[in-house]
Amino acid sequence: MTQLSRRAFTAAALGGLASAALLPGRAAQAATSRLALQAIWVNDPEFNGYYIAMEDGYYAAEGLEIDYIPGGPDVIPQAALLTGKADVALTSPPETAEAIFGKGAPFKVIGAQFQKSPDAVIFLEDSGIRTLKDLEGRTVACPPLNTELFRILLKHDKIDADKIKIVPYTFDPTPLVLGEVDAIVDFMTSMPYVIGQAAHKKADYILFSDAGLVYGQNLVCVTEETLAKRRADLVGFLRASRKGWETEFQAPGQAALHWQDSWFKGNGYTPDMTAFHSKIQVDLIKAKGGVFSMSDSWIAKTLETLNAVGIPATPEMFDTSLLRDL
Known part of the structure; x- marks a missing residue:
């Protein structure tokens, strides 16, 4: 049988996806400020909301032009922040917390795409x-x-x-x-x-989250310097991204059906698989306070999980102030 997996069926597409980051229509001409976004994985429905926000002009309306950088099995999103390759990165909680509290990385988490990790x-x-x-x-x-x-x-x-x-x-x-x-x-x-x-x-x-180990995924992570110097751009990014996800939730996976020759080119997804992925992730992303929300209870539970695996994480890794400005 064909061996398929989250990593295997996409690995061969990495080269093409890297160049696909600059496909036409992914940044509006009217945008005035460039913001580089490093994804945590190769292009798939996990990032539908961001693609919609680019294609439907939500970022442009915030005065932003997004340089979207696909991730992959060999990509460390946090490294893209430290080298200046990216202004914003989607990261996982353990690796982010370990970088902050174990290695002194100057990161702040300003939002969480997944309220529950997949x-x-x-x-x-x-x-x-x-x-x-x-x-x-x-x-x-x-x-x-x-x-x-x-x-x-x-x-x-x-x-x-x-x-x-x-x-x-x-x-x-x-x-x-x-x-x-x-x-x-x-x-x-x-x-x-x-x-x-x-x-x-x-x-x-x-x-894992339903069994009692609560933590999110695809944390929206930035450096402290970017947070200090580009706060307005980051608020605009979160606002436009939230709108992209809200549009996606109205008809999960529908926009993605038109991306087989652009965003999803070569990623191994069939239309049925795209629909499955797009629909099943909705309840993991939705939050009472809106997409990217980080409630006090969610932060407390996430920290409890991180502490349980030996990472001395504290609330200081999170900055919820930008979410209040959306």
Whole structure:
């Protein structure tokens, strides 16, 4: 069978996507201030709201011209901030917190795209797995970088990790499809669809956040210098991006159907897969206070998770003041 994964089916497209960042129509001529945005991953529905904001002129209305830089498996978004390649980067909580509190990086988080991270335990529906407790006596494939977080999740839910065989996962779901493992740890935004197509069986999942380990994803991260010098531009970026996501929520994935030869060129997504990803992520992104919101309770829970994995993160890594100006 074809081996597909969040990383595998996109890796070959990286070269083309890098050049695609400058496709026509991604910045309005009337824009007056350039802002470089570094994505955390290659072009896929995870970033639909930003694409819409570029194509529909929402950034231009804020006086901004966006230079969009795709991410990938070898891209470290935080590094793009430190080198000056990007003004804004979408980052993950552990890596961002480790950079700030472990290495002294001058970063501030000014918003969170995902209120709930797509990180999940994914399995076939007919496996009999319904709760994390059902993983005992089974084999779970987990990315090495996520193993500690997965063990913290198990401990939180009072599950004996020693009763679970945890093996390395390389973002290839083939072992799950073939029955060599019982579950995998990956993003649930696309992987259940990929597995379902390959195994001809429905896949299900348990979100880390729903199981008690709350944290977001795609943090909107900037340097303290950029925050101080370009506050108005950053407020405009957040406002336009929020509008892009609100437009996306009205018909999830519809705009993306027209991007097969532009944003999504070569990324391996079929129209059905695009629709699946676009729809399933909506509830992970929506927030009571609007897209990018970071409530006091959300920050507290995120810090609790980061502290649990040994990162001494504090509320100082977050700056919610820009959100109040939207």
